[in-house]
Amino acid sequence: MMGATLPGDSTTELKEFAIPEPGHGEVLIRVKASTICGSDIRCIYHEHLGKGPEGYQGVIAGHEPSGKIEKVGPGCRQFKEGDRVVVYHISGCGVCNDCRRGYMISCTNENYRRAYGWQRDGGMAPYMIAEEKDLLLLPDELSYVDGAQVACGFGTVYEGLEKIGICGNDAVLVTGLGPVGLAAAVLSRALGAKLIIGTDAIDERLQIAKDLGLCDHVLKAGPDNVEQIKALTGGYGVERAVDCSAHHAARKTAVQATRKWGKIVLIGEGGTMDLNPSPDMIHDQKTIYGSWVTSTWKMEELIERLVRWGVHPADLVTHRFALDQVSDAYALMASGKCGKVAVCFDEELDNA
Template sequence: GGMAPYMIAEEKDLLALPDELSYVDGAQVACGFGTVYEGLEKIGISGNDAVLVTGLGPVGLAAAVLSRALGAKTIIGTDAIDERLQIAKDLGLCDHVLKAGSDNVEQIRALTGGHGVERAVDCSAHHAARKTAVQATRKWGKIVLIGEGGTMDLNPSPDMIHDQKTIYGSWVTSTWRMEELLERLVRWGVKPSDLVT
């Protein structure tokens, strides 16, 4: 097709925007969706995984959308803001949405047969949500931190070492990864603009 529209990713780099995607879709890729895709590629997401997303703002909602596109059958989302939980429910992005709180780890384990999730994505940058993401991840699981700022409070032996978990940090993405994502979005029929309120 005529890939005439372009989106600017970095100062000297232009990426062709496929005909199937709008400028709003492209804007989402250049910020939230690209950042999330980079993080999810680091931890790997498949149909084997239950995924926890802590923080359901624009980046967290993108994490839920892309986790589903990558094959996750169970997606659990947490947030402290009711309106964000409602958006995730209304758009059907999460199988379960939980109000952020001190009982989230137990709730998440209950939703996953007592085991916890295989993959967790923190998009909140909140210390309590990050702790939930780590503690609600099962043995050998992987966690990626995407939310910027904040702190983290862990007890390394029970929270990480004994269950041999891995934490990744992920920051923004590259132009080649965005180009890959644009192609995948068309393949999956995913429109990032659907998240814009």
């Protein structure tokens, strides 16, 4: 089979791999969809930023896969051949404190913590091996592209929103309207937010948010954003803010545009932050949360909620590519002038 790897020079490379066999506690998955994450672009596609065990190991890329179990290895207890599944993209040791809580993203055992698509083969190939403990059942009501979106982006956003709490009382600001920010708008609405304001510096992203009707107001990122947002909220600012941009100016906007006693969550990775703690935070008694991916149980909860809400994360996928077009897929995602980008197999490509 062919699989996509990332040399680290803003290119992709298709290589031949053998179809693997599942070992103890593992399954062979026929991949149906694998979406591209911004962290792949930031940390791997342009240049390999991670070092040592945390660095990209030249494996098959793709840490947002979804598919159908083709074969079950010995020792599996729950999943069976034919099950539709989402792969939680970090495989932890399973026994440290963080893993026991379901947060394998924070596994403290460096000898066992390996990310699909980073340190072990991921979903940019027709088949992949996954450990049973890393799987989540994908209901029939959700497509495989829905599932791929849950595997990282939507799961990450849901965790962050749960930290700050979103309800019908809240005006919500989303800074950065890339795929993660768009997901934040979708889930904020599903959780009850009646007023959602989005900002971004890229016109194409603002247009996607407008076209999909995800935000009540979209603002071009700039120095006047705080005053604009306060004008839209009776002079007070928003109750909740979600930074998905990783940009220092947008993060400052998120904090300063939040009203007294408000809450802010930082989801976008990288970059820096420039605050004056007393006027920006302390005197208004605001709270900032950091949020990194999510847990397996929280991701499972999100899947249930998506079915209940009738929300389809695949609606944010603006472009679908076949595996032999993977170079175009990564290049488009790197441009930032799109929503989510997916590499699809079989019927998921036909459903574009």
